[in-house]
Amino acid sequence: MSALAALTFTTPWLLWALIALPVLWFLLRSVPPAPVVERFPAITLLLGLEDDDTTPAKTPWWLLLLRMLALAALIVGLAGPRIDPQAQVGTSDRLTIVVDASWATAQSWSGQSTLLSDQLAEARRTGKQVALIDLSETPNAAQTEFELPEQAIAASDSVRPQSWRPDYAGWAEVMSGFDAFDTVWLSDGLDHPERSALTSVLNDKGTLTVFEAERFVLGLSSAKLDAGALLVKALRSEGDGRQDITIEAVGLDPSGITRVLAEQVATFEPVTTEMDVAIQLPTELRNRVTRLQIAGLASAGAVVLSDSSLKRKRVGLYTPVAEAEATTLQSPLHYLENALVETADPFESDLPTMLDVGPDVIIMADVATLSAVEEERLVQWVSDGGILVRFAGPRLASAGSQITDADPLLPVLLRAGGREIGGTMSWGDPKTLQDFPEGSPFFGLEIPADVQVSSQVLAQPDPELAEKTYASLLDGTPLVTGSPLGAGQVILFHVTANANWSNLPISVLFVQMLERLSILSAASLADAETLEGRLWTPEQVLDGFGIEGDGGLFAAVDGGRLVSEVPGPDLRPGLYSEGEQIIAFNALGTEDVLSPATWPLGTDLRNFAGAVVQNFTSLFISLAFAILLMDIFASLWVQGSLLPRKLARTAALFLAFWISAPDVEAQEVDPLYVANNTVLAYVITGDRRQDNLSEAGLRGLSAQLTRRTSIEPTDPVGVDLIRDPLELFPFIYWPITEGQRPLDAETVAKVNDFLRTGGMIMFDTRDANLGRNSSSNTVNGRILQQIAAGLSIPPIEPVPEDHVLTRTFYLIQEYPGRYFGAPVWVEAAPADAIRGEGMPFRNLNDGVSPIILGGNDWAAAWAIDQNGDPLRPVGRGSAGEQQREFAYRFGVNLIMYVMTGNYKSDQVHVPALLQRLGN
């Protein structure tokens, strides 16, 4: 659709004034141009003279035309012409606004919500009845109604991106029950098999206008382990061009802080929409990974949660020195190793080494005696949460008689000798297993009919034996027993780990039992049968932005649904647990692909990324003004008084007009001014309002500094990081705005030079760190991350209580701006900082922190207008004024810190110095 067709007017009735133009033409035409008034002393000689030619002077037609044009431009300008790509078409007075609100919209949600409120405002302007439909909700005809736009606007606040795709079919059914209406559809841009059903219903009801983000959708699906690497599938909805994405592996670091553990840059080749990205990590680190995400994208679809299938337990296998003649197949560990190698990291070593490594599980096959030291360490390890699994064997059986006291490393007391059943020399047949009792970790496992046990060690009868029995033979003798020890667990298989005593180790059941004991990390969505029939409780659920929330609010679901269904309102992506097992249910399934939405031919498809209303009022009015200026020259020329002198004067006027409309960007920093004065500086962000605020803020701070201290800064200046020299500034205030882009390499080098040579930059995200604990959760925080990525920023920490910043001028412990409470970060103190003798604070870094990082929007608190009055409100009432005062105090301290460095720290030495001087 052409741009001109979208031209609308805010007050169209003003255009009627254009009719008056021809009338004005005749009026103006009959009025001659005004005479030039001249002082002339010799006028006495003129008196009595008569003009030869008495024809009335007429205004030339082209001058009239010029004036008409100016007037027309003025009228059109005042009528408010604008190109409104969001204009609602259609004739119905009922409008539905349909919002996909899936995770795919989260990547461009700010644009979506702006568009949504614009659309609602437009509907209010045109007086339409509106039904706001959040497709991510469960289709519900009863709650869908047309209401006043005001009500819809109130309801629109609750529309948030959700972590699932809408139920289009259900909504199509609901929507078909309404009378005619027009529709505006804010689409997430992804195809869906049932989308066309809704599209056709909406098309039948009235005009359909679709807004789609220009940006294509990125997603991650299905992480798995492959040959020791994390393999994650990255998807995109359109395959045009190469594209780099960064995949972050996020997890807890050793100190328990969530951070990005690893980054992997991957590149989509042209045309491809799918690729596997391998992230190589040491097992140690890999097991810490809790989620994989695409850097810079807040969307549930760009997150893959890591579950137990991605973790591999380190399993230590220990057996006493193998007999030399034992064949491999008789090795007590052979079957164990084979069962473990797929899903865990087994390793063999002697016991002390193993305990040093600290595996998750230790399996000991037929170990009867341990040295006292080893036993003590092993007990300690189990008490700390280790799982010790022991298998019986001839040695253990023979040692049974000596073990009289309760051995902490055995769950039960053993009888000496064990028993043999079903052997050539014994009575009876080999025994099979009876069903696992309720309460056993193996409860519910199916027992293959051919599992037989021919030998076992026997437990001493004991009142608690039944409780400790996890599995038993048909005759009731325990086969697997276990008991907790401290935070850990000791489990004993009463048979050998090889096939000598039973065929259990070579059966499927053995592997399943190991899984149940959490020795194997086996559960994943891939095998439905292990999940079905078990109730899985949500531990964490993801919202549409991919942020984890508490899963406790949601009902447990059947494992089968996790396999077969797609995410929905009652089946949210997240982590689900059953017993010890945790599985991840991601927004994107393993088989999902992302493909762009297709719309029927002729759909009014618009792009909301560029859907900014273009207002031409000022353009037309400046045009009118320009024409009027031309008219001045033209009339002067017509009057014949376009003398060089007057021309110069008019030109000067003209120039004064243009110069009086100053362009902030156009002003270059005058190095002389900066060098000769103390000047605070702010980074020009390109956002005019923020730049003005920064300027006013620093002006306010400068005024306070001048009033209170001997630092007397002159007017602050704006700095263009790319263009202006930075080395002259002691301090640069850098507010983060949404429009900022990462710096290019040259500028990064320049800023780094500035930081290294003693300059200070204060970053202000201006969002009070609303994004929870990590500043990277807010938009500005992420922008700051991108900007700061290349800068050589030292390790930082929240301002410690004894930092010199807290006492350079005032004694303060808070750093409020327009907000307060958000932490302020400075360069971290060196690890070896010690508190000096008799000093209330440590001897911190000698230099000045090159950066200060916070989000308290200081400029807004400092800002004053030309009269010296505060520009922005801070807090409420006198408490707010007090907060402003403290903001100023922080500012004073800050600039003192910039100017004097650690001087105030050194001041504590003054008494000592004076004493040494003899005073």
Next chain:
Amino acid sequence: MNDVVARGLDLRADADALSAGFPGLMAAAEELASLAVLGPHGRRRPGHGAEFWQYRMAESTDGLRDIDWRRSARSDERFVRQMELQLAQALSLWVDQGASMEFTSDPSRDTKAHRAEVLGLAAALMMAKSGERIGIIGDGEPPKFGLPQVEKMALKLALAEREKDYIAPKRSDLLPGSHAVFISDFLGDWDAIVEGLANAAGQRVHGLIVQVLDPIEEEFPFSRRVLFESVGGGLSFETKQAGSLRDRFLAKLRARQDALRDLARNTGWQVLFHRTDQSALEALRWIFFGLENPR
């Protein structure tokens, strides 16, 4: 009470105007006068004066102290030293105080009034320096000696209020045989001008007429539609084709100048047409020459 305050304020404003205008005028006049060379002004006969005229043989009636002994010692006769008679002349000045004089077409040039005042005062200054009496026509006071008189005249000129657009010389009593200098643009009512000048001529006064015009008044560079106004705003004249009036305007100006020249010829006076873009010194020399050599 308020009246007193108001008057005080007025006086103060006047004093400011005086101190602002007066020294400038004097300085300009002095500068101009110092450039002109002062020539001898004797009567070419013996009498009281500063210049030596001749030695003559002493007669019996001469007193002993009149004898110039130095000269007498060179011969047997006794001689008396005689000085050239230097009679004090009187110069009466008339500078047009009409509003029409307060005009210049180019801010960088003098106004006609300024040029006229400077010329007149410079002439007065020269005359005062050569010991003659000076005064202003029409102020009711006779010409007086000395530089202080020049300053008083300057003060009067600077303080003059230009109320009317055009004024003509007033009838007044002048010293017979004295000089009079009339400086004006002579654009006002011709009859009044003629009457004023004829009155002076009738008192056997030797007169000099200086017409000071702005260049624009001799060029008339206007065209198209122009609304002319007099400087005081009292007169206005609108034309739709100013260019077509040029020739007729210039003819009328020429006629006015011819009439002035005729007037001078009839009375034995001299006339100078001066433009503000010409050198003031040139005009002063002409005035000086005219004063020294009356026809």
